[in-house]
Amino acid sequence: MTVTPLVDFARLLDVLDTEGERLATSATGTDPELEVPHLPGMRLGEVVRHVGSVYRMVVSWLRDGERPTRWQREPAPDQSVVDYFRAGLLEVVDELDRHDPLEGAPTWWPEHQNFGFWCRRLAHETTVHRVDVQLTGAKLLVGDIAAEVALDGIDELMSLWFTHRLGVLGVSDVVPGRVAVNAGGRRWIARVSTTGASAWRTDEDEPAEATVSSDATGMYLWLWGRRPGAYVQESGDPALVAQLRSLLRVATR
Numbered sequence: 001m002t003v004t005p006l007v008d009f010a011r012l013l014d015v016l017d018t019e020g021e022r023l024a025t026s027a028t029g030t031d032p033e034l035e036v037p038h039l040p041g042m043r044l045g046e047v048v049r050h051v052g053s054v055y056r057m058v059v060s061w062l063r064d065g066e067r068p069t070r071w072q073r074e075p076a077p078d079q080s081v082v083d084y085f086r087a088g089l090l091e092v093v094d095e096l097d098r099h100d101p102l103e104g105a106p107t108w109w110p111e112h113q114n115f116g117f118w119c120r121r122l123a124h125e126t127t128v129h130r131v132d133v134q135l136t137g138a139k140l141l142v143g144d145i146a147a148e149v150a151l152d153g154i155d156e157l158m159s160l161w162f163t164h165r166l167g168v169l170g171v172s173d174v175v176p177g178r179v180a181v182n183a184g185g186r187r188w189i190a191r192v193s194t195t196g197a198s199a200w201r202t203d204e205d206e207p208a209e210a211t212v213s214s215d216a217t218g219m220y221l222w223l224w225g226r227r228p229g230a231y232v233q234e235s236g237d238p239a240l241v242a243q244l245r246s247l248l249r250v251a252t253r
Contacts, residue, residue: 003112003159005120006152009101012116013093015123015149020089022143023051023130027082030137037135038225044136048081049074051129055088058118059095062105092122109164121160124153128224135226150220151184157223157248158188158199165251166197174247177240180208181223184216190244197247210236212244223248 005012032045039047053073060068075084099105101116109117127145134141145153158181174192181188189206190199214222214232221227225245234241 003109003117005116006155007148009116009119011149012119012123012152013096016096016119016126017089017093019123019126019130019143020051020085020093023048023126023133024082024086024089026130026133026137026142027085030133032081034136036132039132044133045081047129047132047136048085051126052081052085052088054125055085055092055122058122059088059092062095062115062118065106067106067108089126092118096122109160111164112160120152120156123149124156127153128226131221131224131226145217145220147184147216150216151186153220154181154183154186154188154216154223155201157220157252158190158201161251162190162197162199162248166247169250171197171247171250175239175243177210177237177243178206178208179236179240179244180206180211181219182211182213183219192240192243192247208236210234210238210240210244212241224252225249 027044027048030044032043032048034044036042036044036047053071056071057068060071075081096115096119099115101114101119103115104113105115105118107113107117127149130143131141174194174197176193178189178191181190186201187203188199188201189208191197212219212222212232212234218227218231222229222232225248
């Protein structure tokens with residue numbers, strides 16, 4: 001599976017900046033104690049704090065060259081969680097913007113060791129959690145997820161999470177089979193076997209025991225567990241479709 005995104009890194013950095021501001025604006029004035037749909041046990045304020053903490057962790061890692069064990073994980077005593085988030089967003093966007101995306105940088109994916117990895121990873125991290133915040137507070141999404149961005153997010157899910165992350169976790173006790181993921185005119189095959197999980201993007205009509213299809217944004221949110229099955233069309237073996245969603249929940253936990 002290629003690590004090359006479907007949109008350029010400059011676009012992904014812009015997505016990070018834009019989606020971060022949408023998240024902050026959506027969280028402002030919303031009860032931080034509201035429970036977040038699709039994230040059992042998580043409250044809105046904790047989601048905002050989590051993303052702000054991730055930004056700081058990444059900046060520390062990039063500047064020091066080693067995965068940090070300590071960074072500012074909580075707002076300062078006189079700082080709101082939204083202000084804490086915005087300060088982290090400003091810092092990480094500035095750090096990434098100062099480097100060529102192809103410049104080498106430490107990451108947690110051995111196959112993708114450059115600044116571009118973080119442009120892509122944080123763009124999708126922020127987009128998904130923006131959705132969480134909006135569905136918690138206003139109960140609706142404000143601001144489109146562009147189709148090309150959603151397709152890149154699907155590609156990242158298939159390569160980074162389904163293939164790499166499940167491999168690291170060593171998930172076993174699975175039902176072997178293939179699920180085709182169709183969205184926005186593109187197709188991926190997610191395969192599970194007794195030796196592991198893998199996925200790839202394909203231009204061929206490769207066979208699969210099950211298929212899920214939707215528009216780009218609908219599939220992106222469905223794979224991330226932010227939309228119910230009514231938003232996708234399923235065919236073939238329903239157990240393999242259910243297993244795909246279950247494995248992605250494990251991988252992205």
